Amino acid sequence: MSAQPILTVDGLGVRYGRLRALDGVSLSVAPGERVALLGHNGAGKSTLFKTILGFLPAAAGRVTVTGQAPGADAARVAVNYLPETVAFPRSLTGTEVLRYFSGLRRAPRSAIPDLLDRVGLAEAAGRPVGSYSKGMRQRLGLAQALIGAPRLLLLDEPTSGLDPLSRRDFYAVIAEAAGRGCAVLLSSHGLEEIEHRTDRIAILSRGRLVADGTLEALARRAALPATIRVTAHAGQADRLQAELGGTRFNGCRLDLSCPPDQALPMVARLAGLPELVSDVDLHRPGLSDLYRHYSDLSAEESRP
Numbered sequence: 001m002s003a004q005p006i007l008t009v010d011g012l013g014v015r016y017g018r019l020r021a022l023d024g025v026s027l028s029v030a031p032g033e034r035v036a037l038l039g040h041n042g043a044g045k046s047t048l049f050k051t052i053l054g055f056l057p058a059a060a061g062r063v064t065v066t067g068q069a070p071g072a073d074a075a076r077v078a079v080n081y082l083p084e085t086v087a088f089p090r091s092l093t094g095t096e097v098l099r100y101f102s103g104l105r106r107a108p109r110s111a112i113p114d115l116l117d118r119v120g121l122a123e124a125a126g127r128p129v130g131s132y133s134k135g136m137r138q139r140l141g142l143a144q145a146l147i148g149a150p151r152l153l154l155l156d157e158p159t160s161g162l163d164p165l166s167r168r169d170f171y172a173v174i175a176e177a178a179g180r181g182c183a184v185l186l187s188s189h190g191l192e193e194i195e196h197r198t199d200r201i202a203i204l205s206r207g208r209l210v211a212d213g214t215l216e217a218l219a220r221r222a223a224l225p226a227t228i229r230v231t232a233h234a235g236q237a238d239r240l241q242a243e244l245g246g247t248r249f250n251g252c253r254l255d256l257s258c259p260p261d262q263a264l265p266m267v268a269r270l271a272g273l274p275e276l277v278s279d280v281d282l283h284r285p286g287l288s289d290l291y292r293h294y295s296d297l298s299a300e301e302s303r304p
């Protein structure tokens with residue numbers, strides 16, 4: 001991406017006393033880019049967010065937001081943050097909460113009805129937040145994070161506790177913000193939900209960035225084998241296995257593992273065996289396979 005990044009993280013190290021929570025982390029997010037930050041519990045995701053917000057100092061390296069140091073006025077205006085757990089005064093209505101935050105950010109109050117509408121809270125706008133469900137509070141949190149058209153959105157596990165339809169709507173709102181040029185960095189443990197809803201994946205493991213790229217680039221680099229599930233005609237599984245090898249799972253299923261570039265030629269070969277094969281299902285590695293691959297690699301590298 002050629003546009004100047006909104007967020008740059010360069011060789012960042014952060015410590016809690018003797019613990020290295022982040023070590024040599026480099027990452028950037030350009031305008032309009034949605035980057036998913038993945039990592040096990042304790043990998044350092046929240047620490048990275050807190051450093052970008054200026055709450056924690058860097059022990060090494062550098063972070064800039066729109067070219068400014070975290071915590072500087074211009075950086076604070078540029079970034080909005082949705083923490084993992086949002087808490088609003090229970091007696092205020094949705095509209096009142098957004099009025100309060102609009103005041104803090106000097107953003108026009110006229111945008112509030114539209115914001116509430118975009119997150120599906122138009123009808124609940126006049127009700128006290130204490131009567132909202134967890135998902136509704138989370139959506140109000142997203143509306144709060146969108147106030148003032150931020151240039152960088154930091155979202156810490158924003159969809160935990162949301163049902164599948166609310167998650168879909170949530171990502172649609174995030175895509176709209178990115179479409180307007182907002183840079184988005186969001187952490188998640190939900191691999192399936194981010195697989196096709198973000199532009200790039202960054203994986204943290206024990207405070208180090210072990211992968212950063214598009215799903216396609218990470219898959220190419222990992223070169224994990226594809227699995228072809230073959231269903232044999234009744235009584236033909238033995239012959240098929242004798243011909244192709246693979247692993248038998250029941251009377252008629254055979255799993256073949258192929259290098260990525262051999263998967264299609266193998267499917268073509270299977271199509272030429274109609275007397276043996278009744279069905280073929282090609283399974284390419286998904287994000288969960290890649291996540292395991294890169295996290296395991298980093299665990300192996302750090303083993304003495």
Ligand SMILES: Nc1ncnc2c1ncn2[C@@H]1O[C@H](COP(=O)(O)OP(=O)(O)OP(=O)(O)O)[C@@H](O)[C@H]1O
Binds near residue numbers: 040041042043
């Ligand atoms: N205030 C703190 N004082 C000391 N250690 C801390 C503090 N906050 C976090 N840590 C440690 O720093 C490391 C990174 O924690 P962090 O909260 O950034 O991880 P995370 O990836 O956000 O985890 P999770 O997915 O569980 O939210 C962990 O080992 C954690 O125990």
